Amino acid sequence: MFPLLEIDTDPENMLNHDAPARVYHNQIKQQFAMHDMVVIGIVSDNSIYTPKNLAVLNDLSNFILSLDDVITTDYLALNVVDNISQEYSDTGENTGIRFSYLMKNAPDTPEATQALKTAIKRLPMLENTLVSGDNKAAAIYLPLTSKDKSYGIAEKIRLYASSLETSLDIHITGLPVAEDQFGYEMFVQMGVAAPLAGLAIFVLLWYFFRNLPLIAAPMIVAMATVIIIMGSLIGLGYTVHIMSSMIAIFLMPIAVVDSVHILSEFADRYQKGDNVKAVLTRVMQHLYKPMLFTSLTSAVGFFSLLLTPIPPVKVFGAFIGSGILLAFVLTIFFIPVYISRMSEQAITNLHIAVTRLEQSGVMSNALISLGRHARQKGRFIIPLFILLLALSMEGINRIEINDNPVNWFKADHQIRVADRVLNDHFAGTYDAWLVFNAKNNDEDKAIEDFRQQLQQAKSSGLDVSLIEQYFQENAIDQQLLALLDELSFSADSRHIEITDNMLASVEHILHQRKIFIRPELLSWLSELQHQLMATGLVGKVNSITDIVKTVNRELQSGKQQDFAIPGSAAAVAQTLLQYQSSHRPQDLWHFVNTDYNQALLWLQMTSGDNQHMAEVVDWLHGYMAKNPAPVPLNAQWAGKSYLNIVWQDLMVSGMLNSLLSSFVIVFAMMVLLFRSLKYGVLAMLPLSFTITLIYGLIGWAEKAYDMPIAVLSALTLGLSIDFAIHFLQRVRELRTELGSMKQALQRMYYEPGRAIFRNAIVIAIGFTPLLLSPLVPYITVGFFLAGIMLVSALVTLVLLPALLTLTDKS
Structure with a gap:
């Protein structure tokens, strides 16, 4: 039987498959296309912003992209993300917003390097995530099709890195590679x-x-x-x-x-x-x-x-x-x-x-x-x-309950060294996901009203069997709205008022759901991010507010004074629509769902200790009790750090x-x-x-x-x-x-x-x-x-x- 041996070091399997926290974690991963990332860090003794260092980063990133099992759509590195800036005509007139690759090719002059540095400093989604705040390190976030590929991929990257002629230190860490490498060494x-x-x-x-x-x-x-x-x-x-x-x-x-x-x-x-x-x-x-x-x-x-x-x-x-x-x-x-x-x-x-x-x-x-x-x-x-x-x-x-898979290695192990070095430079290589859902108590009544409208339509002789079947099998969503729209075109004149009323009801429900385009709620989220980072427990928080504020700034004056949440839901919707013209429109859906009634905050932390995560959870509970959101919200946690x-x-x-x-x-x-x-x-x-x-x-x-x-x-x-x-x-x-x-x-x-x-x-x-x-x-x-x-x-x-x-x- 020994040849059938299979190794498993995933801490997620410490919970039963039907454990509520695990089920929710996997649901969020699928819904928001979130991944447990392998983190590759390139560290310089001085500054990462030199043509030579950026060329090494670019070569390494292109090599990683060529590997099998890499999810390229969600891969994060300087050469695949966008710069967001203002567009100008030949006459110097501001003609809108421009999305261009931040570093499609490594800059070859000091001027181009400085321009890249300036651009990154203006992009909160990248600052201290892809480039460290001290300007000495750059990171690559690598999502894989399967966590058990992590060790093999890491070994290929280490081998390629050793062939590069550079004085840069290249480190690899992150829970997936720590767990998979532990499995390999455990087998040995x-x-x-x-x-x-x-x-x-x-x-x-x-x-x-x-x-x-x-x-x-x-x-x-x-x-x-x-x-x-x-x-x-x-x-x-x-x-x-x-x-x-x-x-x-x-x-x-x-x-x-x-x-x-x-x-x-x-x-x-x-x-x-x-x-x-x-x-x-x-x-x-x-x-x-x-x-x-x-x-x-x-x-x-x-x-x-x-x-x-x-x-x-x-x-x-x-x-x-x-x-x-x-x-x-x-x-x-x-x-x-x-x-x-x-x-x-x-x-x-x-x-x-x-x-x-x-x-x-x-x-x-x-x-x-x-x-x-x-x-x-x-x-x-x-x-x-x-x-x-x-x-x-x-x-x-005096016993304190604590665990961290990275600490399963000795202090001088390459995984521990990488973890220590990269968390010293960056906002954090440990993730937690905070998900907010709307408590929409009025929606039940609106849905009941729609159900009565369906019965009224049936009584009037209108064939709504297709609508009724979809409504019973699915939630109210954009597809139901499309079916109603088709029905309104095919219905005769005596049913126009009924179909219009049903259309209006569904549109109202869908509009009411879109709470995460409301300025007052986004402002509350932005303040929550700020307060979380002020605790010192969280290195950085990424959310939809960063996208909205960045795009709004470039749509307005391009100056820091316009780095803010717009004053109306329509203006917020405009920023999000503009962002979907970028090279990576899918990144928006990591932070909000398509109905805009769920939002995810990506927390980066410098420690994977249970105690650290528990402090963050307790802090949020106290903060929300003292500072309730303008719209009633449910807050739930996901991510490996929380599962631990x-x-x-x-x-x-x-x-x-x-x-x-x-x-x-x-x-x-x-x-x-x-x-x-x-x-x-x-x-x-x-x-x-x-x-x-x-x-x-x-x-x-x-x-x-x-x-x-x-x-x-x-x-x-x-x-x-x-x-x-x-x-x-x-x-x-x-x-x-x-x-x-x-x-x-x-x-x-x-x-x-x-x-x-x-x-x-x-x-x-x-x-x-x-x-x-x-x-x-x-x-x-x-x-x-x-x-x-x-x-x-x-x-x-x-x-x-x-x-x-x-x-x-x-």
């Missing part, structure tokens, strides 16, 4: 990290057991688990997202845990000359129950992710949970059979190696010392844990529900396993402290709560409970056997304690190859999961003995 990482994790575990097992045939067994279980689960995921048609790409890394160390328990206890129990099968039987009878419950609780922790409303997280949880159960089944069937088929000499060598390691090793001595302190210093340890808990709670209160807020909010609430529900289920399982409320509570303490400590550390370290961090709660719950189960199960058995809790705890720090800590090290080391990744989410998961394993093992080996010593004096 999958092929590197999983084998490295396997190698790290193999080396560690060799250190523990010094027996190649023996340690091959857990490696076979781990590889089989990974191949079966990943093959099933791919074969069932699921794409590999950032989360599911980590499945192999997670399952590799988890799948060997039970094997290590079996190998450790077998090596500890076996004596030369013993019947191997009899020893294995005792080992499996002893370990089967705790291994079953640790597998079930770990699986529950991951299956709880199915409660989140984030599809990739659901897939991740489902397949990791299934992988844990599969690894358990493979382990209990395969490992005992495998050991029983080994030679007597190999098994004897295993026993000798493990005995030597446990008797004189650093780990053995350290565990014995740790156990002594845990038993003797309980009155100090418990208050210390309570203090750590309080500090952790304060850290949790939506799925982050869903993720936080979903993870909380997931954690709480799985916590309750696991607690019930612990009470059932130990047949004791006391031991059920004790079993939950290590994972509770671990979750609190890890998230407290995240808060104190000011690490943003992003997608990988959010999933850690389920991982912590699923994995850190394992150590507590094995510890408590064994200590209860030893207490029954020895008749004393004190002696039982003392014995726990030999073979049982070593097995627990050995497992913690195996899992922690298994995640360390992620630290070598160039991708930040992998590094984050690797670091925190290694920490979770070590912390949960230490909490188990320190806190539980302290509590048991104080509560059981035997």
